[in-house]
Amino acid sequence: MKKNNLLDEFYTLVQVDDPDGRYAQDINDSNYFGMPLEAIVKAEKRLRSGKERCIAYFSMEYGLATSCYNLLSSTLALNPANKVPENAVFSNFRVADYFFALHQNNIIDLPIYSGGLGVLAGDTVKTMADYNLPVAAIGILWSSGYFRQKFWFKYGQAPEKMHWDPDTYPGLIPLKNRIKVSLKSEDVYLKLWKYYVYSYKQDAVVPLILLDANIEPNSETARIFTDQLYRSDNVFLKLLQRVILGFGGVSALNELGYQIDTYHLNEGHAVFAFIAKARGMGKDELESLKSKFVYTCHTPVEAGHDRFAIDDLNRVLKKEDADTIEKFGKEHPGVANLTLLSMNISSAINAVSHNHQKVMHIQFPDYRERIQYVTNGVHPYTWLSRSFQELFAQFPQVFCDIGANPMILSRAPELKGNADFRTRLWQAHQSNKLELCKFLEKWQLDKNLFTICWARRVAAYKRPSLILHDISRLVKITKTCGPLQIILAGKAHPNDNLGFTYINEMLDKVDRLNEDYGKLKIIVLENYDISLGKLLTSSVDVWLNNPLPPFEASGTSGMKAILNGVLQMSTVDGWVAEATEQKIGSFFGYKNSEGSVGNESDLHMNDDAEELYNTLERMVDLYYRTNSGGKLDTASGWIDMMIECIAAAAQFNTYRMVDQYKQQIWKIT
Ligand SMILES: *Cc1c(COP(=O)(O)O)cnc(C)c1O
Secondary structure, X not given: OHHHHHHHHHHHHOOEOOOOOOHHHHEOOOEEOOEEOHHHHHHHHHHHHOOOOEEEEEOOOEOOOOOOOOOOOOOOOOOHHHEOOOEOEEEOOHHHHHHOOEOOOOEOOOOEOOOHHHHHHHHHHXXXXXXXXXXXXXXXXXXXXXOEEEEEOOOEEEEEOOOOOHHHOOOEEEEEEEEEEEOOOOEEXXXXXXXXXXXXXXXXXXXXXXXXXXXXXXXXXXXXXXXXXXXXXXHHHHHHHHHHHHHHHHHHHHHHOOOEEEEEEEOHXXXXXXXXXXXXXXXXXXXXXXXXXXXXXXXXXXXXXXXXXXXXXXXXXXXXXXXXXXXHHEEEOOEEEHHHHHHHOOOEEEEOOHHHHHHHHHHOHHHHHHXXXXXXXXXXXXXXXXXXXXXXXXXXXXXXXXXXXXXXXXXXXXXXXXXXXHHHHHHHHHHHHHHHHHHOHHHOOOOOOXXXXXXXXXXXXXXXXXXXXXXXXXXXXXXXXXXXXXXXXXXXXXXXXXXXXXXXXXXXXHHOOHHHOOOEEEEEEOOOOHHXXXXXXXXXXXXXXXXXXXXXXXXXXXXXXXXXOOEEEEEOOHHHHHOOOOOOEEEEOOOOOOOOOOOOOOOOHHHHHHHHHHHHHHHHHHHHHHEEOOEEOOOOHHHHXXXXXXXXXXXXXXXXXXXXXXXXXXXXX
């Protein structure tokens, strides 16, 4: 009896649009796509009750790792459109590339992210669910995802449209609710979707509301506003994506009856939420509205700060809205800057690492006093490999109850003197590495050879090709220190010509090393995504991170790596600048002088490549003294560093991060 009530309550609270009963097959009196239904009913009631301070978390993208963490299940067979596509490999073992591709046969991650910002938003929302916070997350249902990366032989990256099917993605449900966003010359209707992000213990959820303009009453033009994440081929599309997120997000929260106290804006992308709330308000009301907004800036890079001509705003938006944007966001006559707008309308502003805070202080001196920092983190249960979970479970006296408290990882150094732990740690790593070798079986990787990986978004400041800068030096290292296996992956934004050039250069250089495959294996993986990210960050020996300081606001992939005992080889930037005291690897390269930001296009390639190679030599040398053809020196300093990595992960995770947001930014206890 009671259980039936729960299902009724669910359908009252959540207006599932399900004319043919498809979703009903996966929702019953206790289950929601294999997860407890009760958590949803509790969360939906809480957000409407007005009894607690609720947060609306806005982000353009979410990388939830739905394929590898808290996977929701459906009774329907997996739609082939939602399977990971077959991906090519480009290596200096061209024979294999020619004959083989990578087949994964699993479900794609919900394809509504492009990179680090999305993964961070996903990891944050998962942690909010773990903490049982009253939060609604707002995003967009990108009907064509970001894009699919294809390599053209020696030529570079060919971006293709990505196809997936939201209607059959397990756990993603359409709602009957429609909302309207009013522009100057037309109304755009949005359909709402929901995806419930479950906590680790599966007893709480954060609802993620996704906005979708690809519906019937909309014009052909309006329907593509939500097709591809970060379209920038046209200024109006770029503007309208932000308008949909901000205006649409506020309307959606109203439509659902959520009582929101704090609006958290990630990047300036979401700042039009304030403009929507500000309609019709006088001076005092506007002041109190500001106290409800908080803003996180995620990049010091110029291209990350959106600017729009006031004329363009007036072409698209109603006068009142355009005027409010101009009033709070004018940078120069005729130009609005969404970063300035966000800072002007927020009661709290934060950078995403200590270094990034210093950079923001230089970039925005007028806001100096108000800019705080909260260093990013990663969600441990998403990124911790199975073999490391098992390893920790074997040492409960130290890693007791890691499920409740991942901060316990800081106790890892207590096991430094434990030979059994050192051996098992190595074995856990080798078992992850073996998984990588199997994945790339046709390319004949060897688990006893030094393996290093660079995988992230291809952007100039991240210097994707630094390790390939001087090929003859690289070849020399293989001769003097030992063989190398190098793995590279990353997508360049389709409109980023420079990024395209990097991939082109990478493929071209790799191709010319055809002869050297015995000692130097270089593998470039197509279509970098979360599942590749998880595999790579947990399985290689060294994670390479070589952004040009100080342009990496934080970076998070290295945090995924340390959680799995993978050593860092990195320039000192972003989060890494806070970890240099810990012995988690080797640091090298250019440092910007305190008090200046430097020039984002002066990449210091020659000097930093030289330093990279010197550092690499030492790392490779130590590696082969630690692992000589499968024979392990358990006393090696390499293993000490692996232990230090695990200990550092106690700090660089989203539990520490969300604790800080609660105190410093949202001010909830
Ligand atoms: C973690 C992750 C990123 C972020 O990597 P950075 O180190 O911040 O550059 C980007 N893309 C994917 C798929 C990831 O998993």
